[in-house]
Amino acid sequence: MIRCLAIDDEPLALGQLVSYINKVPFLQLAAQCQSALEARKFLENDTVDAIFCDINMPDLNGMDFVKSLAVPPLIVFTTAYSEYAVEGFKVNAVDYLLKPFGLQDLQRAANRIKDRLTESVAAAKPATDSDDSLFLKTDYRIVKVSIPDIRYVEAMSEYLKVWIEGEAKPIITLLSMKKMQEHLPNNFMRIHRSYIINLNKIQEVNKNRVIMDSDTYLPIGDLYKDAFQAYLDTKFLGK
Structure with a gap:
C-alpha cells in the first residue's frame, strides 16, 4: 500500500479528494489536513509515500510547504489555478490536477506515483558483489x-x-x-x-x-x- 496525505483548506474539496483516494485500491490515506501547518505537524511524527496537496491555502501555501520539506515525498498538486503548473513541475511534482478533477484524473496521478516508487525502489535496491x-x-x-x-x-x-x-x-x-x-x-x-x-x-x-x-x-x-x-x-x- 502507498501511504498518502491529503491537504486542502476547503472542506468540500478535501472531502472529494479523500473520497477519490479511498477508491484507489493501492492508496492508503494516512491523514487528511486542512492546512499546510497541520500537515507539517503530522509529518513531524509520521511518514508518507505521497502527498496530494492544494496550492492556494492561507498562512502557508502548498508550494512553499513542499519546498520547506528536507526530503519531500512524491507530490501531486491540486489547484484551481493553471498558472501554477509550471512552478509545480519545477519542484519535481509527479502530477498536477486542475480543479475540478475527477476520479479518473486522480487514478492517473496515483498510477504515476506507483510507477515512480516502483522505479525508485528497484534502482535503490542494493546489489552486493564479491568485493564487499x-x-x-x-x-x-x-x-x-x-x-x-x-x-x-x-x-x-x-x-x-x-x-x-x-x-x-x-x-x-x-x-x-x-x-x-x-x-x-x-x-x-x-x-x-x-x-x-x-x-x-x-x-x-x-x-x-x-x-x-x-x-x-x-x-x-x-x-x-x-x-x-x-x-x-x-x-x-x-x-
Missing part, C-alpha cells in the same frame, strides 16, 4: 559504496542517510532500514529504530549512547539494548 560493495541510487545517480567504509545508516522518513568514512555528507537513498539491513554483513547492528551502525567503527559506549567520533553520539533504543549488550559481552575484557 553495494550500489545505491541517489540524486538520479547510482553509486558504488564499499561496505567496510559505511560508518552508520540513519533513517529519515522513507529515505536513508548512509554515512561513509571520510565523507562530510551522507548518501541519501530511497530505501527501508529492513532492506538495507538484509544486505549488510554481521558486523552491522541496528541499535535504534533510526540507526544501524558498523560495529567496527565504534569508538566508545557511554551509558545509552554509542560514540562513533567526537561529533557523533547515537542513542541505543530500548528494543535493541539487550542485543547490543550481548554483543558487548562477547568483546568485553574485565570484571
